[in-house]
Amino acid sequence: xxxxxxxxxxxxxxxFLTVSFGMMMTTWTVPATxxxxxxxxxxxxxxxxxxxxxxxxxxxxxxKTKTGAKVVNEQFEAAFTxxxxxxLGETSTLALLIGSLYLLIRRTINWRIPFAVLASAFVCGAxxxxxxxxxxxxxxxxxxxxxxxxxxxxxxxDPVTAPLTRKGMxxxxxxxxxxxxxxxxxxxxxxxxMYAVLLMNAVTPLIDRLCKRIPA
Numbered sequence: 001x002x003x004x005x006x007x008x009x010x011x012x013x014x015x016f017l018t019v020s021f022g023m024m025m026t027t028w029t030v031p032a033t034x035x036x037x038x039x040x041x042x043x044x045x046x047x048x049x050x051x052x053x054x055x056x057x058x059x060x061x062x063x064k065t066k067t068g069a070k071v072v073n074e075q076f077e078a079a080f081t082x083x084x085x086x087x088l089g090e091t092s093t094l095a096l097l098i099g100s101l102y103l104l105i106r107r108t109i110n111w112r113i114p115f116a117v118l119a120s121a122f123v124c125g126a127x128x129x130x131x132x133x134x135x136x137x138x139x140x141x142x143x144x145x146x147x148x149x150x151x152x153x154x155x156x157x158d159p160v161t162a163p164l165t166r167k168g169m170x171x172x173x174x175x176x177x178x179x180x181x182x183x184x185x186x187x188x189x190x191x192x193x194m195y196a197v198l199l200m201n202a203v204t205p206l207i208d209r210l211c212k213r214i215p216a
Contacts, residue, residue: 004160005160005161006161006201006202006204006205007161007198007201007202008155008158008161008197008198008201010155011155011194011197011198011201012198014194015194015195015198018194093143093144093149096149096150096153096154097149099153099154100114100149100152100153100154103153103154103157109153109157110157110169112166112169112170112173113152113156113157113162113169113172113173113176114152114153114156114157114173115173116169116170116172116173116174116176116177117148117151117152117156117173117174117176117177117180118143118148118149118152118177119174119177120173120174120176120177120178120181121139121142121143121148121177121178121180121181122139122140122142122143123139124139124177124178124181124182124185125137125138125139125141125142125143125181125185126139128181128185136185142181142184146184146190146191146193147191147193147194148177148180148193150193151176151180151193151196151197152173152176152177155193155197156172156173156176156197156200161201161204162204163204163207163208163211164208165207165208165211165212167211167212168204168207168208168211171207171211172200172204172207175196175199175200175203176193176196176197176200177196178196179192179195179196179199179200180192180193180196183195183196
């Protein structure tokens with residue numbers, strides 16, 4: 001019933017669409033009609049046709065070829081302002097940070113989960129980057145690419161599907177960030193946010209049971 005769902009509804013819906021309509025969910029269509037207002041997209045049409053227009057897809061190619069990560073890192077500014085390809089709601093780091101700050105100031109969300117998600121993702125990204133900066137993009141590029149910021153502040157913080165305790169929130173956030181990065185770096189799929197959230201949703205009841213209940 002309402003307020004008793006185990007899994008995040010948005011992530012379940014996206015998972016269903018990805019499985020059912022994989023081609024439509026992952027194919028990049030060049031935005032010819034809006035390209036003149038977005039110079040970076042217009043200039044990079046050739047690259048984007050090959051990499052599905054997202055830094056994470058390009059990053060996955062860099063991991064396979066062991067080269068090209070530095071080119072992805074150069075898109076940091078474009079990712080911050082939203083002049084890159086990506087799913088709806090995840091392309092502008094600046095807009096996401098403004099919205100996130102509003103939620104934190106209003107105390108609509110608890111800061112522990114977003115901090116744990118981003119910190120664990122940063123650490124995992126830094127490990128790969130320090131290992132081989134030609135194959136792995138920088139941790140900052142990871143944080144400004146894909147749905148990690150959207151997930152950390154707007155999805156993982158869902159009070160119904162997230163743990164209730166302070167310790168549980170830390171465990172949940174670290175799990176989401178770590179699984180996301182493992183899929184990005186080791187897995188075949190460019191983005192792992194959806195799967196990370198669903199997997200951690202599945203173990204949230206266990207986390208709540210094992211952690212001492214201290215109201216956040």
